[in-house]
Amino acid sequence: MSLQNQIRVIPPVAKALAVLAYLGVAIGLIAIAIPQSRNTSSLPKGGQVVLGLFAATIPAIYVLLLGYIYGDARRRRMRYVVWTLLAIFIPNAIGIILYFILRDPLPVFCPRCGASVKAGFTFCPQCATALQPVCAQCGRAIERNWPHCPNCGAATAMGKAGAGPAPPVPPSPQPL
Numbered sequence: 001m002s003l004q005n006q007i008r009v010i011p012p013v014a015k016a017l018a019v020l021a022y023l024g025v026a027i028g029l030i031a032i033a034i035p036q037s038r039n040t041s042s043l044p045k046g047g048q049v050v051l052g053l054f055a056a057t058i059p060a061i062y063v064l065l066l067g068y069i070y071g072d073a074r075r076r077r078m079r080y081v082v083w084t085l086l087a088i089f090i091p092n093a094i095g096i097i098l099y100f101i102l103r104d105p106l107p108v109f110c111p112r113c114g115a116s117v118k119a120g121f122t123f124c125p126q127c128a129t130a131l132q133p134v135c136a137q138c139g140r141a142i143e144r145n146w147p148h149c150p151n152c153g154a155a156t157a158m159g160k161a162g163a164g165p166a167p168p169v170p171p172s173p174q175p176l
């Protein structure tokens with residue numbers, strides 16, 4: 001997924017808050033904190049400005065990350081409010097790291113009705129379209145390269161193809 005798409009996940013409110021945080025922190029640092037601190041007041045004025053502009057990116061990136069977690073957890077159908085709160089309140093960015101370790105896979109879209117479906121589902125809950133190859137006999141999900149169904153043992157389409165010419169079968173009505 002492109003960076004542009006990732007940025008689109010961040011809610012506009014979080015982007016606006018990040019800009020405000022950046023400006024607020026940069027102005028506060030350059031106007032007040034840096035000239036008054038014993039460590040930085042001896043820096044030349046230009047150096048103080050660069051330091052303030054640089055340091056202010058940290059809270060702005062933090063706000064953008066929280067916004068990303070909110071939007072990303074939401075599109076993954078996770079508990080997005082809970083995850084955003086965990087990311088804010090678990091110290092040392094551990095909540096943020098946990099989120100990226102534990103997040104669910106992105107939902108997929110049903111090719112027939114377009115509903116967003118949790119990854120791993122075999123059928124679309126809205127229109128019952130098969131989202132993965134399924135066994136013609138028992139209807140359970142199978143992998144494309146399995147010659148036989150692991151649930152009922154029936155030969156799959158691939159198993160039949162691999163077994164040479166298929167025996168003649170009487171014509172049957174096409175499944176939907």
Ligand SMILES: [Zn+2]
Nearest residue numbers: 110113124127
């Ligand atoms: Zn569907």
Ligand SMILES: [Zn+2]
Nearest residue numbers: 135138149152
């Ligand atoms: Zn089966």
